[in-house]
Amino acid sequence: MRVTVLAGGFGGSKFISGVRSAIGPDDEISVIANTADDLWIFGVRVSPDLDTIMYTLGGGIDPERGWGRTDETWNAKDELAAYGEPQAWFGLGDRDLATHLVRTARLRDGRTLSEVTAELCERWQPGVRLLPMTDDEVETHIVTTVDGREEVIHFQEFWIKHRAAVPVLGVELHGIEAASPTPEVLAAIDEADVVLLAPSNPIVSIGPIVAVPGMRDALAAARAPIVGVSPIIGGAAVRGMADQLLDGLGIETSASAVARHLGARVDGGLLDGWLVDTQDAREVEPIESARIAARSVPLFMNDAATTQQLAVDAIAFATELRARR
Numbered sequence: 171m172r173v174t175v176l177a178g179g180f181g182g183s184k185f186i187s188g189v190r191s192a193i194g195p196d197d198e199i200s201v202i203a204n205t206a207d208d209l210w211i212f213g214v215r216v217s218p219d220l221d222t223i224m225y226t227l228g229g230g231i232d233p234e235r236g237w238g239r240t241d242e243t244w245n246a247k248d249e250l251a252a253y254g255e256p257q258a259w260f261g262l263g264d265r266d267l268a269t270h271l272v273r274t275a276r277l278r279d280g281r282t283l284s285e286v287t288a289e290l291c292e293r294w295q296p297g298v299r300l301l302p303m304t305d306d307e308v309e310t311h312i313v314t315t316v317d318g319r320e321e322v323i324h325f326q327e328f329w330i331k332h333r334a335a336v337p338v339l340g341v342e343l344h345g346i347e348a349a350s351p352t353p354e355v356l357a358a359i360d361e362a363d364v365v366l367l368a369p370s371n372p373i374v375s376i377g378p379i380v381a382v383p384g385m386r387d388a389l390a391a392a393r394a395p396i397v398g399v400s401p402i403i404g405g406a407a408v409r410g411m412a413d414q415l416l417d418g419l420g421i422e423t424s425a426s427a428v429a430r431h432l433g434a435r436v437d438g439g440l441l442d443g444w445l446v447d448t449q450d451a452r453e454v455e456p457i458e459s460a461r462i463a464a465r466s467v468p469l470f471m472n473d474a475a476t477t478q479q480l481a482v483d484a485i486a487f488a489t490e491l492r493a494r495r
C-alpha cells in the first residue's frame with residue numbers, strides 16, 4: 171500500500187511516526203512537507219518542518235522542545251547575541267547549524283531542495299520519502315501590528331520573537347504564485363492508495379501545501395481517498411498557534427470549522443473524510459451534512475500506542491471510503 175501524508179512540523183511528525191509503525195514491510199510512505207516556514211537567516215537556509223520531520227523520524231529530535239536536536243548547545247547563538255545581531259532571537263543550535271550549512275552549500279551548488287533533503291535523509295534514515303512541497307521559495311508572512319504600526323513579518327518572527335502574541339490581521343504566502351509542486355510530489359499523489367492530512371496547522375502547514383498552484387488539482391484528480399485528522403480537539407489547538415491564526419482569519423476554532431475550511435472533495439474541496447476526537451463526537455453530524463464523511467476516534471497522540479492506533483484508524487477510514495468511491 172502507498173500512503174501519502176501532507177504534514178507540517180511537530181504534530182505532523184508524530185502522526186507520521188504512527189503511520190510508519192502502522193504499515194507493513196511492503197507498504198511505503200511519502201511525506202509532502204510544508205516548506206513555507208523556511209527562511210534565510212544569518213546566511214543559511216533553514217527548513218523547520220522538513221528538519222522537524224527528519225529529526226523526529228530519524229531519532230535526532232529533542233522531544234521536549236519538539237524541534238531541533240537533542241544534546242544541543244547554543245554557542246553560535248550566544249556569540250551572535252554578543253555581536254548584537256538583531257535576529258539572535260532565532261534558536262540556532264550548534265548541531266542544527268550543520269544541517270543548515272550542508273543545505274545552504276548544496277543549494278549554492280545548484281542542487282534543489284528536494285535533492286538536498288534526500289541527501290540529508292541518507293544520514294537520518296527516516297523510513298519515509300520526505301518530499302518538500304515545492305523546490306521554489308515560498309515563505310509565510312503574518313500581517314500584524316507592532317507598537318500600533320501595521321507590519322508584515324516572517325512567520326518565524328511572529329512565532330518565535332513575538333511568541334504569537336501579536337494580532338493576526340492576515341496571512342500572506344510570499345512566492346506562492348511562482349511555485350509549482352515537484353514531479354516527485356505529483357507522483358506521490360497520483361500513485362497513492364491513501365492520502366492523509368496530518369493533524370497539522372490548517373493555516374500555516376496544510377494551507378501552504380494545498381496553495382501551491384496545481385496541488386489542489388492533483389489532489390482532486392487522485393484516485394486515493396483523502397482523509398484528514400483534526401488538529402483541533404475540544405475547541406482548542408492541541409499545540410502551537412492554530413487558534414490565534416484561525417481567529418485572525420475569522421474561522422471558528424472547532425473540528426467542524428476546520429473541515430469546512432478545507433472543504434468537501436465532492437464540492438471542489440479537499441476532504442473525503444475527517445477524523446474528530448471522541449470528545450467532539452457531536453460534530454460528526456454537522457461535518458457529514460457538509461458532505462464530508464466523519465468519524466470520532468481518540469486523537470491525542472500521547473504515546474506510541476495511541477499514535478499508532480490513530481494512524482490505523484485513519485488508514486482504515488480511508489480504505490472504507492475508497493470502497494465507497
Ligand code: FO1
Pocket residue numbers: 178179180207216217218219221222237238259260261262266326329330
Ligand atoms: N521554535 C521556537 O519556539 N523557538 C525557536 O527558537 C525555534 C528555532 C527553530 C530552529 C530550527 C527549526 O527547525 C525550528 C525552530 N523552531 C523554533 C520551531 C519552528 O519555529 C516551528 O517548528 C515551525 O516553524 C512551526 O511548526
